[in-house]
Amino acid sequence: SQKIEQNSEALNIQEGKTATLTCNYTNYSPAYLQWYRQDPGRGPVFLLLIRENEKEKRKERLKVTFDTTLKQSLFHITASQPADSATYLCALDGTGGYNKLIFGAGTRLAVHP
Amino acid sequence: GAVVSQHPSWVICKSGTSVKIECRSLDFQATTMFWYRQFPKQSLMLMATSNEGSKATYEQGVEKDKFLINHASLTLSTLTVTSAHPEDSSFYICSASNLNRASGRYNEQFFGPGTRLTVL
Numbered sequence: 001s002q003k004i005e006q007n008s009e010a011l012n013i014q015e016g017k018t019a020t021l022t023c024n025y026t027n028y029s030p031a032y033l034q035w036y037r038q039d040p041g042r043g044p045v046f047l048l049l050i051r052e053n054e055k056e057k058r059k060e061r062l063k064v065t066f067d068t069t070l071k072q073s074l075f076h077i078t079a080s081q082p083a084d085s086a087t088y089l090c091a092l093d094g095t096g097g098y099n100k101l102i103f104g105a106g107t108r109l110a111v112h113p
Numbered sequence: 114g115a116v117v118s119q120h121p122s123w124v125i126c127k128s129g130t131s132v133k134i135e136c137r138s139l140d141f142q143a144t145t146m147f148w149y150r151q152f153p154k155q156s157l158m159l160m161a162t163s164n165e166g167s168k169a170t171y172e173q174g175v176e177k178d179k180f181l182i183n184h185a186s187l188t189l190s191t192l193t194v195t196s197a198h199p200e201d202s203s204f205y206i207c208s209a210s211n212l213n214r215a216s217g218r219y220n221e222q223f224f225g226p227g228t229r230l231t232v233l
Contacts, residue, residue: 046221049221103158
């Protein structure tokens, strides 16, 4: 069955450093991969979408890579700030097209001043 | 991004009662709304997909008679948890999306803030 894996261990980094989060998937070939931010007790907020034919996408301090051979996406936050502390979810479009997302469990990021 | 609201943000009810949760897209017309459930420290699990004016499509294992979904307009969908029990206590999140007519695919989903349901 389709499976999405994100590191369940929290990632602790120092302010100013680059945070790198990993999303691996198996038994699947998604057309899109998305990254969301979720704060405690809140709904997810869309950050970036990358298509299967794109290797890299950037948005301000965020960068996403997508390696369909490795079945992996990396999510980078450069010059991290304490305000970046949150849980980051990756999501793949499910069968039937783009209108259905399968979410990973998320990785908690804590940026320390 | 687009704004999606949910009401109420939290609700506590007695076992056996029904609870209605509203999801509204405030600044765009959403052809499709999705309902998710999230248990602590777990991923969002899709419960159902709702297209305006038609019956919802439920995911495997989700009881359609227990989780009633209505999508009467392009800006409003409701989820009613009927005869709620303590195991239904969870964080319910909706999202809204619309069809990109040029590509024929859906645009990104915009999520509501979620509703915390506690069933005593």
